[in-house]
Amino acid sequence: MDLNTLVFGAIIVLSLGIFFYIGKFRASSKQRDRDDKIGWGKSKFTGLKILIWVMVTVLGLVLFANSFS
Amino acid sequence: MATHKALQMFGRSGNPTLNDATFKNEGITTGQTMTLEGTVNKTGMLLALLVLSATYTWNLFFQDGNPAAVMPATIGGAIGGLVFALVTIFKKQWAGITAPIYALLQGLFLGGISAIFESQYPGIVIQATGLTLGTLASLLLLYKLGIIKPTENFRLMIVSATMGIGVLYLISFVMNMFGSTGIGFIHSNGLFGIGFSLFVVAIAALNLVLDFDFIEQGSEHGAPKYMEWFGAFSLMVTLIWLYLEMLRLLAKLRSR
Numbered sequence: 001m002d003l004n005t006l007v008f009g010a011i012i013v014l015s016l017g018i019f020f021y022i023g024k025f026r027a028s029s030k031q032r033d034r035d036d037k038i039g040w041g042k043s044k045f046t047g048l049k050i051l052i053w054v055m056v057t058v059l060g061l062v063l064f065a066n067s068f069s
Numbered sequence: 070m071a072t073h074k075a076l077q078m079f080g081r082s083g084n085p086t087l088n089d090a091t092f093k094n095e096g097i098t099t100g101q102t103m104t105l106e107g108t109v110n111k112t113g114m115l116l117a118l119l120v121l122s123a124t125y126t127w128n129l130f131f132q133d134g135n136p137a138a139v140m141p142a143t144i145g146g147a148i149g150g151l152v153f154a155l156v157t158i159f160k161k162q163w164a165g166i167t168a169p170i171y172a173l174l175q176g177l178f179l180g181g182i183s184a185i186f187e188s189q190y191p192g193i194v195i196q197a198t199g200l201t202l203g204t205l206a207s208l209l210l211l212y213k214l215g216i217i218k219p220t221e222n223f224r225l226m227i228v229s230a231t232m233g234i235g236v237l238y239l240i241s242f243v244m245n246m247f248g249s250t251g252i253g254f255i256h257s258n259g260l261f262g263i264g265f266s267l268f269v270v271a272i273a274a275l276n277l278v279l280d281f282d283f284i285e286q287g288s289e290h291g292a293p294k295y296m297e298w299f300g301a302f303s304l305m306v307t308l309i310w311l312y313l314e315m316l317r318l319l320a321k322l323r324s325r
Contacts, residue, residue, distance in 0.1 A: 002192070004195065005192070005195055007199075008196050008198070008199030008200075009199070011199040011200075011203045012195070012198055012202050014206070015199075015202035015205060015206035016202060018206035018209065018210065019109070019112075019202070019205055019209060020109060020113060022206075022209055023108075023109040023112075023209060024105050024106045025213065026105065026285070026288075026289075027214075027215065027281075027285050028213060028215045029215075030214075030215030031212065031214075031215035031218065032285075034218065036218075036220045037219075037286070038219055038221055038223075038224050038279075038282055038286070039221065040283055040286055040287070051232050051235050051236070052155060055235070055239050058239060058243060059239075059242075059243075062243050062246050062247075
């Protein structure tokens with residue numbers, strides 16, 4: 001096992017450990033008790049949805065144009 | 070009494086746009102609500118499924134070292150993954166079924182792509198994986214400790230930048246399809262190309278903070294149980310994007 005694998009392998013194990021352990025705890029009160037929190041009433045994907053529809057439409061037009069060229 | 074009414078109306082958050090009904094409006098609750106532990110566990114399940122299917126295309130490539138052998142599974146995984154991602158975005162209630170399928174399909178895609186990169190730059194995959202998960206853990210710590218505080222302006226900035234990158238990639242793709250070289254600098258290994266990749270990596274990483282906040286607030290406000298799958302799916306989408314951008318950045322640096 002080379003040094004690259006050892007170092008990055010250790011980072012992977014440590015990071016997964018941190019994610020699965022810390023992820024289960026609630027954020028600090030400093031994070032939770034704020035007045036300027038994000039309002040998630042609108043889906044975070046609303047903008048993405050629009051972008052996806054634009055992308056699909058443009059790709060469709062490109063494929064359509066290409067089929068006649 | 071007045072305090073009780075205020076709590077009912079706005080929940081624990083002082084933010085009137087995010088009350089207890091916000092996440093409940095996502096569908097009919099079955100009594101069980103979203104929890105942090107449930108979301109983390111489901112993210113683990115999705116990661117395991119992704120690695121499982123990635124192993125298949127990875128092994129397929131290294132059995133005969135021919136990229137053509139993995140292309141059908143890789144392209145099929147990419148297109149199928151996109152379809153199931155769209156279904157999950159538009160029908161969050163189905164996330165319990167569509168998110169695992171999405172993870173399996175994206176695994177096929179990532180396994181194939183990773184194997185091709187690994188054959189060109191040995192050791193690059195473990196570096197990209199380490200950097201991606203390292204970023205995930207670091208940002209999670211910063212978020213939980215309240216050092217990074219996502220606000221509406223923060224979200225606006227990140228979503229705008231993400232959409233800008235998406236449009237740029239789309240224009241480049243369309244130009245390529247018409248035989249042009251596309252927007253050359255974003256793919257080059259020059260200073261501009263590496264700078265652009267660093268910018269994209271930073272934006273992808275900051276999207277993780279939005280995911281953490283979405284999950285944290287969803288569990289705090291009693292979102293329906295299926296939102297655990299949706300939260301895990303949302304995190305997976307960002308992680309996959311971040312991993313791909315890390316691969317691109319490392320490949321640019323190694324090819325100089």
